[in-house]
């Protein structure tokens with residue numbers, strides 16, 4: 001078992017067993033893209049790909065970290081946390097320690113080991129899973145007693161203000177609050193959520209994730225640019241008496257069109273229509289209406305491609321293949337876009353043929369050879385602890 005294996009590596013490196021093991025999952029987002037930072041609705045689900053963080057306390061102020069995926073190590077002192085250029089992975093960990101110290105948590109040095117099986121930079125939320133595994137582990141190790149919501153915010157702060165990616169809250173939130181075989185319907189304005197059971201097995205259908213292998217670096221990509229544009233759209237709506245995107249319907253938006261910059265209109269149109277699609281998708285899932293879900297998934301991709309402009313040819317290939325494939329119940333990009341992954345819902349007996357078709361088409365188009373995963377849904381984050389009361 002992987003847990004045993006990681007414990008053995010930890011002991012070999014640090015000569016003592018770990019006091020905590022913290023596990024946090026990645027996600028797919030079923031629908032509701034680029035709506036989280038626009039205070040709208042999202043519908044992600046935790047997957048059974050995870051990041052593991054093992055740690056024990058030290059008596060000094062030093063932090064020793066090993067990333068088993070890269071067989072790399074890094075160390076630094078708590079008082080002096082700065083961004084590392086060559087080792088990107090350490091910045092997510094440093095960012096969490098930095099955010100915790102900023103909000104006044106008292107930490108000590110630690111020895112740590114991280115490992116994960118979420119493909120990196122693939123849009124399946126490996127960064128948020130890493131941040132959440134770290135914050136949960138530290139919470140346990142140092143008796144911080146942080147509320148789960150607070151943990152999600154601090155993990156997001158690490159990414160926003162330390163790593164420099166202005167992501168929303170969805171990925172950290174689902175990693176913490178996810179439950180097996182349930183999607184999380186979250187209102188990002190007030191953080192109220194509902195867990196929606198996914199009856200996919202009963203229907204003999206399942207999701208695949210299609211990793212295009214096109215790697216966009218979120219921080220240097222147009223993600224932050226999209227945030228600026230939608231903020232501009234919001235300022236316009238506020239100027240017209242609306243509190244946020246949720247209060248505006250497409251007809252109302254259409255009436256304001258002539259007074260809006262074209263690009264800002266398009267961004268607003270995506271957010272408003274996507275919020276409506278999430279609400280309908282929740283109804284579809286509650287009623288096991290997978291034909292309605294199919295329509296919504298395809299429409300979501302079209303809107304992300306045409307109005308929000310975050311797709312790419314490799315992701316469009318998944319959508320187009322899905323559209324013409326009997327047995328596909330919807331396909332769309334998932335996560336930020338600009339590469340990364342898409343998802344498709346399929347009748348299970350048709351998955352192998354769909355994969356074959358995708359691989360052939362990718363090759364014909366001279367795209368990078370995609371990686372295709374059959375998605376299993378998993379638990380939210382957990383911590384296993386043997387931390388004794390203060391032996392520091």
Ligand code: GLA
Nearest residue numbers: 033034167168169170335336
């Ligand atoms: C990334 C971000 C999320 C969200 C999605 C797009 O995954 O981390 O906060 O904005 O993109 O929906």
